[in-house]
Amino acid sequence: MFCYQCEQTQRNGDLAGCATDKGTCGKDATTADLQDLLIYLIEGIAQYATRARTLGIVDNDVDTFIQYGFFTTLTNVNFAATRFVALIRQAAELRDDLKARYQAAAEAQGVIAEEPAGPARFQPAEDMDALLAQAPQAAVNRGHTEIGEDVNGLRMLILYGMKGVCAYSHHARMLGYRDDAIDAGIEELLDYLTQDPRDIEALLARALSAGELNLKVMALLDRANNETFGDQQITAVRVTPIKGKALLVSGHDLHDLRQILEQTAGQGINVYTHGEMLPAHAYPGLKKYPHLVGNYGGAWQDQQREFAEFPGPIVMTSNCIIEPDKRYRQRIFTTGPVGWPGVRHIDNGNFAPVIQAAKAMPGFKTDLIEQTVTVGFGHDTVLGLADQVVDAVKSGAIRHFFVIGGCDGAKPGRNYYTELADNTPDDSVILTMGCAKYRFNKHAHGDIGGIPRLLDMGQCNDAYSAIRVASALAEAFDCGVDQLPLSLMVSWFEQKATAVLLSLLAAGVKGIHLGPSLPAYLTPNLLEVMQERFDLRVNHTAEEDIALALAAG
Template sequence: MSMFCYQCQETAGGKGCTKVGVCGKTAELAQLQDLMIYALKGISVLGLKADEIGFKMPGLDRFIIEGLFMTITNANFDKDRFFEKIKEALKLRDELKNVLIEKGVKLGELKDPATFTVNSKDEIEFKAGSKEVGVLATENEDIRSLRELITYGVKGMAAYAEHAMNLGYEDEEISKFIRRALAATLDDSLTVDDLVALTLETGKYGVDTMALLDKANTSTYGNPEITEVNIGVRNNPAILISGHDLKDMEELLKQTEGTGVDVYTHGEMLPANYYPAFKKYDHFVGNYGNAWWKQKEEFEKFNGPILFTTNCIVPPKASYADRVYTTGSSGYPGFKHIPDRVDGKAKDFSEIIEHAKRLPAPVEIEKGKIVGGFAHAQVFALADKVVEAVKTGAIKKFFVMAGCDGRMKSRNYYTDFAKALPKDTVILTAGCAKYKYNKLNLGDINGIPRVLDAGQCNDSYSLAIIALKLKEIFELEDINDLPIAYNIAWYEQKAVIVLLSLLYLGVKDIHLGPTLPAFLSPNVAKVLVENFGIGGITNVEDDMKMFLEA
């Protein structure tokens, strides 16, 4: 078997990709990503030793977080970047090891991730393909399932932590936990019960990380506001910015000001339109297109260059591949990569801006506006109105339909489900799952739109905070007594940390679709069902009855 990957919802046959990833990654790339994680686990073992003596190695936390982020689904397809990153990882690991030895730390018998050596590309490739590196190295199915669940949760956490770091917000306790969690996946003494407990603790730190990012975003750019977002185009050359990183958004807007180049958001960058700090830019036009998986047709029509700040890259058509740029943890062979910030200076977007000036304006693919900006501060401002609507029965139930969109036709279920919901229900959403229904005319309830979009996937934190606030207002003892149902779509590892965070907060009876994760063994799935009421989806009619009668 040349590769084995089952970290995303679209994994082949609902079991695992073994020849090439559904996402487009090759077997060789999948193995390099496995080796990257393997090396980070070795670093983390040593990092725990450093934590015990209070030693903090400069750049260690950032390196681990960036390395994890690079392995998220659809983030980085560039083998050369992984070769270099693996070399950096081993250099950093061995430097840390030497410092610990010099400080008299007893390292004991270290496992292979903390000791292996490779010196060339051939050696890296050989090691990456070896049996001990991949997911299947853990033979016990339940232990493997829990180890991977924790690892994927930590990957999602790292993505959010990196965005916060880019804005100058960091929590050392989160970084320490990431090291502890990664090291724990190498500890053969941990039982299933131990790993279940660690899984819930991962959720706790997921909440902390999303809270940190929320603080970073709102402190820097203001609280999101109710906003009508233009989805049409203007007749100017333009740049399309995709992904999740708001610091990149800010720097691009500053550098394009006065150049005659417009900026449009795409996919998960749509919520940038809701932040007050970005509204002052006249050349910030609105949002172009839909969810990430439609990019092949939409990027071709956009005409201008596209900037990926994070994941959700689809292998491109040749017709537009020469005008796609990456930055941060994202990458793709042949795409131009904009380097990271140096010495606190902004990234240099001059090349992509000059490229945009040479290209025609975008082709209009739709017209009109969509409404968003319902993060926790904005909903709290409407609290009296919302509470009154609930008390009078105008709003009977809220449906949390956050999460991810994807290519599978079975995801049309979420469009049909939104259409079928009674008119006295409200959808709470965050993440690109919103594209399944955010352009439907679902109306409002006493002026409250029936789709309340909180923002990006990390803004699922807002939905949890809103639920906790409603629990307080209605003086309930249990968050599960609220008239809220959870029908969530998932795709990749950031959705995993959102799920674990909700479980930590005590939310039960969450339904996940379009399929349950392939990395949940039957026994682990049984634990989640019995303890938390986790379930799948069936069809709109039956699920509607189940949710409304609950």
């Protein structure tokens, strides 16, 4: 196996990548190789999908599979090898069926059918040993000695960014929202990667086009969330448990959470959110359920301890699962793209087994003293305060804005974000999104003339809200976003964050601090290019970076 898609990547001097029998995330070599094979086959589907579109063939089921399949390969999503074998078989069938329809349409329309190479022609073996023997053909670093690490690194920047794009698009699809132009854009970029691109400038341009595509996807997901559940509202969320039966929902997927809330209504079960699900409490369509009682725990990397202490079943709806501890292995469930060997999977939207487990377990025996955090500062909420914010900036009451958000993780150095938030000056405002906020969202930050200094904008995809707010402020002050007194301190971990980073760069945002360490596929040469083109910055100390931000803005 070889994998270097996330921040957990093993680093040994100049060599970076998980290339042993098991990655840091817990993914074994078999599963890693099967994931590579699935990605390779999906690229083959994309080769025919792009060509079929030119002849009027558009298949929503194919588009959905491409995005779902990519989602399953994100960090901390699916570790079940048997699921990947099934997906590989399905991918080959979909590709071959699409190929046949494309060739038939070409013949009917008097067009010469193209015969793309590479993954379009790859035939997966029948038995597991032979299948795994094919893995080197699909490895993400295949041919890297020939093409060079810089070219391979840029290809991976695009590929991993596309994993994030597909994940966000899948979330929108779950709510019934899709855009054919987005589907076509995903397939076109995947097709591009099969063409052995080697030009650095062309690859950089394609990376930015992936960021532009993700902006459209995040806008679609934002619309899906708001039109389905209502615009976010400022809401105090209880973060201490109450007495009663309990069920915990983690991950990102609001569609799954709604299903669980509907099926547990009137059942005497209190539902808690965890991790990236915290923003669910801000949506009227979800907060209307009285048994959605609060948030339990923090970011994903603490789940083994927190889940062990939770007195009820847990449902993982999307990425962020890590190896279930034996103390709760029998009461954790997966759904959607998530999987872990031996863990029960809900694949039909029927959460009856989870409800049964919740009723059988003791739940919380007593109420704990109430504590809350405040959420609900999506772009509609913040832009509703725009005049007040602009006046505060003009009067000098607000000197600077800090966007401190992204993915949390277990790697040392992430206390930087706590120190950063806690040491921002009293005349500054913090915008946050993603699970990185758990490093500081329970701390007292005060307010500026009634405007809270800490504004929780939502999930990691709600970076879109931050972009909307920054654009509105730039318009109000008749300047570019880069001229605003605003600094972005992005906590990077996995592929959704890669997609968000590319979106920020595509939107013209410069001077981003990315940490606590940089992706392993960004070679020293690529980092130099990124620093020159986009002023991409590495973290120093919180004190130094705050001083630099204030001096610049």
